[in-house]
Amino acid sequence: MPGPGSGDALERAVERYLQHLAVERGLAANTLAAYRRDLRRYTEHLQEHTDPPVTTLRGIGTGHVQDFLRTVSAGAEGRAPLSTRSAARCLVAVRGAHRFWALEGLTRTDPAAPVQPPTPGMRLPKAVPVEQVTALLESTGTETPQQLRDRALLEILYSTGARISEATALDVDDLSRALRRTGQPEEDGGAMPFVRLFGKGGKERMVPLGSWAVRAVDDWLVRGRPALAAKGRGTPALFLNARGGRISRQTAWTTVRTAAERAGLGDRITPHTLRHSFATHLLEGGADLRVVQELLGHASVSTTQVYTLVTVESLREVYAAAHPRAL
Structure with a gap:
């Protein structure tokens, strides 16, 4: 186990990154809290579950990041396994922090860059009928x-x-x-x-x-x-x-x-069901995808496009139930 204060360098680095997210990128408090939880889990893994313990940024290698991803996905260290989506989110926080530390000159390389997040299956938004x-x-x-x-x-x-x-x-x-x-x-x-x-x-x-x-x-x-x-x-x-x-x-x-x-x-x-229903009902009513994107506040239209899949599924269900030769 690392001695008292041995992880201070990692904690300071994390706080510096979180301050950057708050001040430079203006992330909301809830988003910052999620980043803090994920990065705390990462630093605890490095200090308490690696041999030897990693207590400095320059001691982190790509293998450590890969092992962390495997750990959170498998549910080791006495914790429940994360879903594919949650594990991917956790790795996004780690990758973002390492990219920042490299750009700031705190490390010579970015050990997290080669590690790709797991790909979650497409999860359609849950809307309910009007x-x-x-x-x-x-x-x-x-x-x-x-x-x-x-x-x-x-x-x-x-x-x-x-x-x-x-x-x-x-x-x-x-x-x-x-x-x-x-x-x-x-x-x-x-x-x-x-x-x-x-x-x-x-x-x-x-x-x-x-x-x-x-x-x-x-x-x-x-x-x-x-x-x-x-x-x-x-x-x-x-x-x-x-x-x-x-x-x-x-x-x-x-x-x-x-x-x-x-x-x-x-x-x-x-x-969030009401938010999903809002978007789905607008599209079903003929609203333009770009308009719905603006109303939802999505930065990218690709995020909004998932709602078009919901409306297509609805059309399939109606067709299957109503057309005499559908089945």
Whole structure:
């Protein structure tokens, strides 16, 4: 086992890389936390499960990186094996760190460059039919401030395709002015209201808000939010918790799960299901792929293209069930 402080050099190198990701690349806090977990697992492997222990960057070779990938995939060191997708994500963090250390001159070579991540099988996004989304949205009452908040949150998630972290980060000022005033789009000449979302890397995008979501948000702003805001110290957050502070991601997750159970949809609905359904339903309705890419905040259209496979699968199912000579 390495002695006390023997891994300080590795820890400092990791912190330097994480600082680069935060400051230079502007990664979100959740993404940084994932990178930190993966790199901590990597440095622990180097220091505690190699012979001899590796405690400096220059002591790392390609074999060490390959052994780490095999270890996380097989579930050694007393941990459960990672899925192919999770192992690939873990290696991406390691490769990125080594590339940075080499560019910064902390190492002469990049030992992780030759190691390729495992290729996960294609996993199609899980969308649900419009009827089930409608049941989910209508399962929440509108009597109490919390119910008004939950209804508005659910409508926002489906109307905009927002990630759960984007929705909980919304401020009142991220709503278009017409919606902030009365919730009525007619005040801006009939223009559809929009919300401003901040995606990965702090990238900003404007997403229109449908009439059902507009009404839900208006009800929340007028009849719900003031009651909860009075319990807090003042916050710009759009969605508030029972103490008047910003709602957490965990509370938002619970809101979706609870609504799904009330609607009889079981536990298979998550906030991301609403995002997937948003994209799938737009494409099924004839929306252009590039438009959906912009609405989702995807950096590459190839990420959005997976939704076209979902719609093709739906067409196949309908054809197989309806055509008299399909089977």
